[in-house]
Amino acid sequence: MGNIGEALKAALIAALVTFGLAFPIVALRTDTNLSNQLVLNQRSGLALALAGAAFAVRFVFALLYPAGFVRRAAKPRSEVPPHPYLRYLPRVGLALLLAFPFIALAVASAGGPGILKVVDTYGIQILIYVLLGLGLNIILGLAGLLDLGFVAFYAVGAYCTALLTTTYGFSFWIALPIAGIVAALWGVLISLPVLRLKGDYIAIVTLAFAEIVRLVLVNWVPVTGGYAGLSDIPKPTLFGYSLGPGPDSLWTALSIPYAPIYRLAFMYYLVLALALAAYFVTLRLRTLPVGRAWEALREDEIACRSLGINTVTTKLTAFAAGAFFGGLAGAFFAAHYSFVSPKSFEFLESAMIVAIVVLGGLGSMLGVAIAATAMVGGTELLRELGGLQAVFGSGFDPAQYRMLLFGLAMVVLMVLRPKGLVSTREPSVRLAARPTRGSPAHRPQPAE
Amino acid sequence: MRWQSEPLLVVDHLSMRFGGLVAVKDLSFQVGRGDITALIGPNGAGKTTVFNCITGFYKATSGRIALAHGAAATPDAVDVLTRSDRRRTYGKNPELFLLERMPDHEIAAQARVARTFQNIRLFPGMTVLENLIVAQHKTLMHASGWSIGGLLGLATYRAAERKALELARAWLEVVGLLDRADHPAGELPYGAQRRLEIARAMCTNPVLLCLDEPAAGLNNRESAELTKLLRGIRAQTGVSILLIEHDMSVVMDISDHVVVIEYGTKIADGTAESVKNDPRVIAAYLGVEDEDLAAADRVNADRAPAEEGRGS
Ligand SMILES: Nc1ncnc2c1ncn2[C@@H]1O[C@H](COP(=O)(O)OP(=O)(O)O)[C@@H](O)[C@H]1O
Ligand SMILES: [Mg+2]
Numbered sequence: 001m002g003n004i005g006e007a008l009k010a011a012l013i014a015a016l017v018t019f020g021l022a023f024p025i026v027a028l029r030t031d032t033n034l035s036n037q038l039v040l041n042q043r044s045g046l047a048l049a050l051a052g053a054a055f056a057v058r059f060v061f062a063l064l065y066p067a068g069f070v071r072r073a074a075k076p077r078s079e080v081p082p083h084p085y086l087r088y089l090p091r092v093g094l095a096l097l098l099a100f101p102f103i104a105l106a107v108a109s110a111g112g113p114g115i116l117k118v119v120d121t122y123g124i125q126i127l128i129y130v131l132l133g134l135g136l137n138i139i140l141g142l143a144g145l146l147d148l149g150f151v152a153f154y155a156v157g158a159y160c161t162a163l164l165t166t167t168y169g170f171s172f173w174i175a176l177p178i179a180g181i182v183a184a185l186w187g188v189l190i191s192l193p194v195l196r197l198k199g200d201y202i203a204i205v206t207l208a209f210a211e212i213v214r215l216v217l218v219n220w221v222p223v224t225g226g227y228a229g230l231s232d233i234p235k236p237t238l239f240g241y242s243l244g245p246g247p248d249s250l251w252t253a254l255s256i257p258y259a260p261i262y263r264l265a266f267m268y269y270l271v272l273a274l275a276l277a278a279y280f281v282t283l284r285l286r287t288l289p290v291g292r293a294w295e296a297l298r299e300d301e302i303a304c305r306s307l308g309i310n311t312v313t314t315k316l317t318a319f320a321a322g323a324f325f326g327g328l329a330g331a332f333f334a335a336h337y338s339f340v341s342p343k344s345f346e347f348l349e350s351a352m353i354v355a356i357v358v359l360g361g362l363g364s365m366l367g368v369a370i371a372a373t374a375m376v377g378g379t380e381l382l383r384e385l386g387g388l389q390a391v392f393g394s395g396f397d398p399a400q401y402r403m404l405l406f407g408l409a410m411v412v413l414m415v416l417r418p419k420g421l422v423s424t425r426e427p428s429v430r431l432a433a434r435p436t437r438g439s440p441a442h443r444p445q446p447a448e
Numbered sequence: 449m450r451w452q453s454e455p456l457l458v459v460d461h462l463s464m465r466f467g468g469l470v471a472v473k474d475l476s477f478q479v480g481r482g483d484i485t486a487l488i489g490p491n492g493a494g495k496t497t498v499f500n501c502i503t504g505f506y507k508a509t510s511g512r513i514a515l516a517h518g519a520a521a522t523p524d525a526v527d528v529l530t531r532s533d534r535r536r537t538y539g540k541n542p543e544l545f546l547l548e549r550m551p552d553h554e555i556a557a558q559a560r561v562a563r564t565f566q567n568i569r570l571f572p573g574m575t576v577l578e579n580l581i582v583a584q585h586k587t588l589m590h591a592s593g594w595s596i597g598g599l600l601g602l603a604t605y606r607a608a609e610r611k612a613l614e615l616a617r618a619w620l621e622v623v624g625l626l627d628r629a630d631h632p633a634g635e636l637p638y639g640a641q642r643r644l645e646i647a648r649a650m651c652t653n654p655v656l657l658c659l660d661e662p663a664a665g666l667n668n669r670e671s672a673e674l675t676k677l678l679r680g681i682r683a684q685t686g687v688s689i690l691l692i693e694h695d696m697s698v699v700m701d702i703s704d705h706v707v708v709i710e711y712g713t714k715i716a717d718g719t720a721e722s723v724k725n726d727p728r729v730i731a732a733y734l735g736v737e738d739e740d741l742a743a744a745d746r747v748n749a750d751r752a753p754a755e756e757g758r759g760s
Binding site: 288289290292293295296298299300302303304305306307308309310311425427428429430431432 | 503505552553554556557558562563565569570571572573574575577578581582583585586588589592605609613616617620626629630632648649652
């Protein structure tokens with residue numbers, strides 16, 4: 001139990017802060033009236049109520065936990081080998097991913113949302129973010145370089161594909177690797193000014209870089225189409241056959257009646273293959289000297305240099321490799337939606353990708369996959385939760401509050417798991433065989 | 449005297465200025481091949497700054513730092529290289545390096561000077577073994593064909609990695625950390641972290657090992673073990689050792705050669721015996737020894753019970 005005076009003080013501060021924040025956002029609301037004019041509505045009562053709620057919550061909290069959250073000292077992670085079942089997690093996950101379109105079919109026929117929507121929003125969209133997350137994971141998670149402008153590489157890949165396939169008539173399959181390589185070159189380019197910088201300065205420069213890329217996309221109208229963007233990007237073909245409807249499609253050749261889900265499922269498996277490739281390449285890179293140098297760079301740059309590691313090329317390769325995957329994601333994005341515009345490459349996207357990597361646990365690829373699923377899938381799910389209307393009244397539109405709920409969820413997660421969802425790090429090499437629970441290597445050693 | 453007849457490192461008129469502060473002033477000394485050389489002096493004398501100049505972390509304001517692989521360097525050969533605008537010779541014996549012209553990572557990779565830090569700098573989140581593998585970056589990078597061969601899983605890379613693991617295992621045995629190989633380095637007790645940092649430096653296969661206060665924070669037993677370890681390392685590999693040390697018992701015990709600096713200038717240079725009796729050294733340095741020792745003992749007494757648990 002804490003001191004009442006202190007608690008009152010803390011609660012008063014919380015209430016003031018809440019009121020200060022709520023006043024411009026909540027207390028003043030603009031609505032359009034019947035003649036389409038903006039009118040200002042006062043809702044100071046609501047702001048006061050919020051402040052009162054903050055006061056009460058903070059007061060009770062300060063009384064119960066006067067010292068705030070006390071984190072228990074972390075016990076040495078290495079002493080606890082992973083549960084044996086965890087070893088099957090990747091295989092189970094892979095099986096689920098491969099079977100996803102069929103699961104979607106089951107969901108759809110059980111009366112859920114349509115199969116196209118399930119595969120598109122919960123399958124393809126999440127996997128695009130997984131691919132982006134795996135790219136940023138190399139730069140931020142492994143090499144520890146805070147890149148707040150990762151979306152620039154995504155944009156470069158997307159516009160590169162859009163231009164190559166529309167203006168120059170390349171096939172998607174040629175545009176895809178070119179997009180990756182061009183994005184990687186941009187990665188090298190951005191890393192040049194960043195090489196001599198540390199921490200926060202890297203964040204600022206990369207942020208500015210992404211903004212420059214976006215502004216170029218907006219203003220270079222003859223090439224990029226400005227705000228209107230580029231449309232009619234052709235969808236990928238398979239061995240020269242189109243996958244859509246029409247006489248020269250693969251389905252006509254196989255004499256199967258066309259259904260839109262076929263093409264969508266194909267796109268799903270394509271982005272899944274890209275994400276898996278990124279996963280396995282990263283896995284391999286981690287056990288190579290470059291990958292170890294990235295992690296060493298994150299841990300201590302000065303120690304790296306004292307061991308003869310050229311930190312300039314190490315940062316450069318990290319940016320290039322991460323940007324490559326970002327470019328692939330962009331290429332896929334352009335081909336899948338057939339349309340690119342600067343609207344898709346704003347700062348919010350960068351923030352989303354950073355959040356995925358940080359929430360997942362820096363450096364953990366499994367974490368990236370889980371965080372992408374939770375964040376992208378979760379916000380989509382929130383849109384559809386009609387049930388919340390029963391709680392908050394019929395005027396409640398969950399889609400409007402999803403960012404708020406989402407932010408709240410992030411704060412809670414960061415308090416409970418400050419190192420992210422998956423905070424264990426698998427060593428890139430071991431001397432002893434991997435310990436499992438109950439194996440002799442893990443039995444407590446008798447004290448010497 | 450080996451530092452005169454067969455110098456490995458020749459520091460000439462080295463000065464380092466930070467704004468108005470002259471941390472090192474016109475300092476000259478030599479390190480003999482195969483010697484254990486101690487650089488001592490009161491706090492703030494500029495010892496760490498000298499290390500940072502030798503290892504390229506600071507660009508010296510003026511002066512020359514020459515290192516020779518192979519035969520002993522002749523002053524003529526060093527002068528020829530100095531007049532050219534090159535950093536090093538290629539394919540000569542002795543192979544000469546002008547360290548003040550080289551960036552830090554090249555000094556480590558090409559001139560083969562390894563170092564440890566006054567405040568330990570391990571890769572705390574990586575395992576003990578990984579710390580030693582990262583130290584072999586240059587060799588492994590070569591073997592992996594700058595990652596391309598490694599990505600394709602070429603056999604040459606796998607063989608190189610096996611050899612790197614063997615070397616790491618050998619060093620873990622030397623420093624007594626074999627049973628901790630797969631633990632995060634940051635979770636080791638303090639003394640073990642010091643030993644790991646030395647092992648990591650040795651994994652780069654150096655000709656000169658620079659240790660910045662390796663015995664700082666160790667208790668008496670651990671200091672004694674450290675002297676044994678350093679002697680063993682020199683006997684086994686022939687590496688020359690340059691160390692900064694405050695603990696005079698360690699210094700007098702293992703040094704072949706002692707260089708004393710105060711306010712950035714050298715005040716004595718010679719064998720441990722001759723330096724110990726030099727009146728200027730006694731005035732400048734040994735005069736504060738009692739206080740230092742008392743302070744160190746207090747620190748050791750505080751930490752001993754906590755750190756003892758899992759030692760070597
Ligand atoms: N990077 C720096 N910038 C400014 N002053 C420095 C820097 N590094 C060292 N110094 C100064 O140089 C002097 C010598 O420091 P140092 O070499 O660390 O002494 P020590 O002999 O205790 O290792 C000190 O006065 C210190 O403040
Ligand atoms: Mg020092």
